[in-house]
Amino acid sequence: DIQMTQSPSSLSASVGDRVTITCRASQDISTYLAWFQQKPGKAPKSLISAASTLQSGVPSRFSGSGSGTDFTLTISNLQPDDFASYYCQQHSKFPLTFGQGTKVEIK
Amino acid sequence: EVQLVESGGGLVQPGGSLRLSCAASGFTFSEDYMDWVRQAPGKGLEWVGRSRSKAKRYSTEYAASLKGRFTISRDESKNLLFLQMNSLKPEDTAVYYCVRAIYYSGKNYLGYWGQGILVTVSS
Numbered sequence: 001d002i003q004m005t006q007s008p009s010s011l012s013a014s015v016g017d018r019v020t021i022t023c024r025a026s027q028d029i030s031t032y033l034a035w036f037q038q039k040p041g042k043a044p045k046s047l048i049s050a051a052s053t054l055q056s057g058v059p060s061r062f063s064g065s066g067s068g069t070d071f072t073l074t075i076s077n078l079q080p081d082d083f084a085s086y087y088c089q090q091h092s093k094f095p096l097t098f099g100q101g102t103k104v105e106i107k
Numbered sequence: 108e109v110q111l112v113e114s115g116g117g118l119v120q121p122g123g124s125l126r127l128s129c130a131a132s133g134f135t136f137s138e139d140y141m142d143w144v145r146q147a148p149g150k151g152l153e154w155v156g157r158s159r160s161k162a163k164r165y166s167t168e169y170a171a172s173l174k175g176r177f178t179i180s181r182d183e184s185k186n187l188l189f190l191q192m193n194s195l196k197p198e199d200t201a202v203y204y205c206v207r208a209i210y211y212s213g214k215n216y217l218g219y220w221g222q223g224i225l226v227t228v229s230s
Contacts, residue, residue, distance in 0.1 A: 001171075034216045036152075043204055043220040044144075044152065050212040087152055091216045095170045096142075096154040 002026050002090050006099030012107040017078045021102045023071040023088035032092035035064055035073045038101075039084045047086075048073065078104075109133040111205045111221030118227045123195050129188040129205030129221055136186040137161040140208035140215045143179060143190045145201040146223075153201075155179075157208070158188065195228045202226075 003026035013019050023033065031051035036044040046055050048064040051071055061076045075082055083106055088099040115127040131141070140163075143155035156169040158179045167179050178191040188205055202223040209218030 031212070032214050032216075036217075043223050044217075045220070046216070046218055049209070049216045049218075053211070055218075089152070089217065091214050094157075094168050096157075096217075098152040098154070101151045 001095055002029060002093055002097050004088055004090055004097050004099040006086075006088055006102050008102060009100065010103040010105060012105045013078050014107045015078055015080060017107075019075040019078055019082075019104060021073045021086055021088075021104075023066075023073070023099050025069045025071075025090055025092075028068050029090045029092035031067045032090055033064075033066065033071050034089045034091060035062075036087045036089065037082075037084050038087065044087065075104075080106075109207060109219045111207060111219060113203065113205050113221045113224035116203065116224035116226045118229065119195055120230050121195060121197060121228055123228075124191070124193045125195065125226060127190040127192070127203055127205075127224060127226070129190075131186045131188060131205075131207070134207065136181075136188075137183050140210075141179075141181070141188045142206040142208055142217060143177075143188075144204045144206055144217065144220075145199075146204070147198070147201045150201075155190065155203070192226070195226075197228050200226060200228045 005024045033051045035048040038044040052064045110132045112130045142157045159166045180189045204223045205221040206217045207219040208215035
């Protein structure tokens with residue numbers, strides 16, 4: 001199975017900050033990487049597919065980059081609505097696997 | 108508007124069975140791949156399995172640890188996706204999400220998620 005390793009597992013940031021979350025795959029997954037946002041008690045929401053394609057309706061302060069094994073989710077100008085957990089997920093091979101998540105908290 | 112509504116969750120004893128349903132609307136159900144993903148309380152996301160499209164004969168894939176106990180099927184006439192869960196264990200306790208996969212750039216990714224349904228396995 002492809003292991004997805006996210007870092008950090010949690011971070012504290014202030015409104016207006018720039019936040020970077022990294023995700024590393026245990027093998028080459030090309031750009032078959034998605035990012036999800038999840039708020040407490042809610043279903044995950046798709047933010048980015050194919051490593052860097054922003055989903056419709058997702059604010060442009062979110063961006064994704066990377067290919068192969070190393071990927072990044074960046075949130076520029078962090079807003080109050082962005083405090084949540086974020087997961088990366090590879091869809092290159094079965095079984096589909098997720099990172100362990102990153103919780104973004106208010107400083 | 109895409110809608111995915113799960114039902115059928117609840118409390119079940121260890122060793123028991125449960126069938127989850129997902130009512131899909133707002134898209135052509137037979138043409139899309141559908142997945143189940145679960146999340147144990149306070150834990151991360153775990154992929155359960157996939158049902159491919161009608162063109163792919165609704166073929167399925169499963170997480171290896173669940174294969175043999177969990178089965179995914181569809182009722183095309185009612186736009187329903189099912190997850191049959193047998194020989195349930197306490198560690199199967201989780202919120203189960205129905206997900207519509209979206210084809211993009213050569214692969215299907217997890218695009219639209221239902222609100223989730225809680226399954227609790229306990230005596």
